[in-house]
Amino acid sequence: MRRRVTLGRALQYVAIALFMVFLAFPLVFLFTTAFKTQAELQSPDPQLLPAQWNLDNFAAAIERANLVQAAGNSLLVAVVTTLIVVVISLPAAYALARFRTRLRKLATGWILLSQVFPFILIIIPLYLMLQPIGLGNSLAGLVVVYVVWSLPFALWMLQGYVASIPVDLEEAGAMDGAPKWRVLISIVLPLLAPGLVATSLFAFIGAWNEFFFALVLIKDEALQTLPQRLALFVGAEGQVQLGQLAAASLLAAIPSLLFFALIQRRLTSGLLSGAVKG
Amino acid sequence: MxxxxxxxxxxxxxxxxxxxxxxxxxxxxxxxxxxxxxFSVWPLLQGIALGFTNATAGRDVVVEFNGVQNYVDLAGYELFWNSFGIGLIWAFSVTLIQFVASLCLALLLNANLWGQGVARTLALIPWAMPPVIIAIMWRLMLHPTYGAVNGGMGALGLPDNINWLGQASTALPAAIVVGVWAGMPQTTITLLAGLQGVNAELHEAAQIDGASTWQRFISVTLPALRPVIVAITTLDFINNFNSFALVYVLTAGAWGTMLPMLFAYNEAFRYGNFGLASAMGNVIVIVITFFLFFYLRAQAKGRES
Missing domain, CATH: 1.20.5 (Single alpha-helices involved in coiled-coils or other helix-helix interfaces)
Structure with a gap:
């Protein structure tokens, strides 16, 4: 019996190791590719590790793909989107969590519905709408689309955090004679801080990573976002310049990877507790 | 007071x-x-309506309702149905493989193994990456001469010169693997959350009654997990059917990987047929709803019995 249990355990370790290789190895491969010279990349017998860790690919990729400009655009769009999403979803999330009105049903319905509809149905009218008001080929137009696109999920996340704050706390504050706004600012807001951070990170990453809407709306090269520029680079030079392509991708992935490293503990625990509550 | x-x-x-x-x-x-x-409800309604018009790109085009003409045209549009079939194969395979793999991984992550914390973090990696970069990364992995996949196959004595993304027989399966990779974290974490909600006492009771690990999995874990499984596979299926960026960068729809979203995108923004592309959107909504209806109804019935 004992031996069978240990054998089972050993198999479990083998299985989990295989999963980890499958999930993590592609990133390792991208990483090492970014440091290799063109000669190494074209060698008939490619090695996993570069002979020397040189940064030429990074310098070349930044210049050729004009990454700084694209990163600036992506950063601007993502930051503004995040700010707007947080500011307008905060009161709405509070209303959703605290007042059980028809609104709640409507909002829930929309949040679910908005997941089912293919983007193609919404992007053509948006494209036709934004053009005449001067937002067609602009970062402002992209912000509008991203705000609306990330709102349902942000609302849903945030209202969950509001709902987890006991109403008793607010009522206690009200009993002590504090005005409503004071109760909200000094009791609810501090407790909501982790939820606000998590929601903003999701909005930020969503906007930073998004590709489809940018592809349709942004036509000016100077206004392209990072994913757009990278996708173009694949077709233009990426066929031959594998090292530069890897370097550019790695640089563009850093913010997302960093954010996830920062919040992963909270993310896992938050999702785990949230889902259990149903 | x-x-x-x-x-x-x-x-x-x-x-x-x-x-x-x-x-x-x-x-x-x-x-x-x-x-x-x-910017969401109104355009959506307009989009549905556009599917019944002859709208095209261009400034001075008069848009007219043309009834079901788009759908009559679509019925005879072989390339579209071809792409539709590819979309169904893609969405079903990715969702199913993703589910099985993620369930195994979630069970392993829930088994109190050494190094569990590190493994959970590593399992999140694909989630942290934008689809465009995932696609670029896998283009490198699957590169015919430089790629690690052919490298690994060569080391095992298997053919090592396969042009995975450049021929019809392997492009779609390769893209499906990439799709599975990209979506595994969400599915795994959701299932893991569900697993942690499974009643431990039930497990113990079953163990005392002499049930094997497998029997306990079938009769305790799976039924408890059912609502989570239904929710996540439904969401995954919708997401996968509507997937765009990943395959756009991987193959641009070449070699039998033209997913419906890529097809509709080309129809709208390459050829300017806004009306027809919206009609495709409507058809896609109806088909997705159709599948979900039967899936959710079957699940509801299964729960009753």
Whole structure:
């Protein structure tokens, strides 16, 4: 019996190791590719590790793909989107969590519905709408689309955090004679801080990573976002310049990877507790 | 504070919440609702309507309703149905493989193995990456001469010169693997959350009754996990059917990987057929709803019995 249990355990370790290789190895491969010279990349017998860790690919990729400009655009769009999403979803999330009105049903319905509809149905009218008001080929137009696109999920996340704050706390504050706004600012807001951070990170990453809407709306090269520029680079030079392509991708992935490293503990625990509550 | 004061305060509170709650809620909701109505609900309604018009790109085109003409055209549009079939194969395979793999991984991550924390973090990696970069990374992995996949196959004595993304027989299966990779974290974490909600006492009771690990998995874990499984596979299926960026960068739809979204995108923004592309969107919604309806109904029935 004992031996069978240990054998089972050993198999479990083998299985989990295989999963980890499958999930993590592609990133390792991208990483090492970014440091290799063109000669190494074209060698008939490619090695996993570069002979020397040189940064030429990074310098070349930044210049050729004009990454700084694209990163600036992506950063601007993502930051503004995040700010707007947080500011307008905060009161709405509070209303959703605290007042059980028809609104709640409507909002829930929309949040679910908005997941089912293919983007193609919404992007053509948006494209036709934004053009005449001067937002067609602009970062402002992209912000509008991203705000609306990330709102349902942000609302849903945030209202969950509001709902987890006991109403008793607010009522206690009200009993002590504090005005409503004071109760909200000094009791609810501090407790909501982790939820606000998590929601903003999701909005930020969503906007930073998004590709489809940018592809349709942004036509000016100077206004392209990072994913757009990278996708173009694949077709233009990426066929031959594998090292530069890897370097550019790695640089563009850093913010997302960093954010996830920062919040992963909270993310896992938050999702785990949230889902259990149903 | 006297008892009377409390009663008065209570009544005041209650009255205010009856009286002003609805209006207060609407006011708080307004800043979020206006942009959603203007830039999400309204365009969506327009999009559905566009599917019944002859709209095309261009400034001075007169848009007219043409009834079901788009759908008659679509019925005979072989390339579209071809792409539709590819979309179904892609969405079903990715969702199914993703589910099985993620369930195994979630069970392993829930088995109190050494290094569990590190493994959970590593399992999140694909989630942290934008689809465009995932696709670029896998283009490198699957590169015919430089790629690690052919390298690994060569090391095992298998053919090592396969052009995975450059021929019809392997492009779709390769893209499916990439799709599975990209979506595994969400599915795994959700299932893991579900697993942690499974009643431990039931497990113990079953163990005392002499049930094997497999029997306990089938008769305790799976039934408890059912709602989570239904929810996540439904979401995954919708997401996968609507997937765009990943395959756009991987193959641009070449070699039998033209997913419906890529097809509709080309129809709209390459050829300018806005009406027809919207009609495709409508057909896609109907088909997705159709599948979900039967899937969810079967699941509901299964739960009753």
């Amino acid at each position: 006297s008892a009377v004061d409390v009663v008065v305060a209570e009544r005041g509170l209650r009255r205010r919440s009856r009286f002003g709650a609805e209006r207060g809620a609407w006011l708080l909701f307004l800043p979020a609702m206006l942009p959603i109505l203007a």
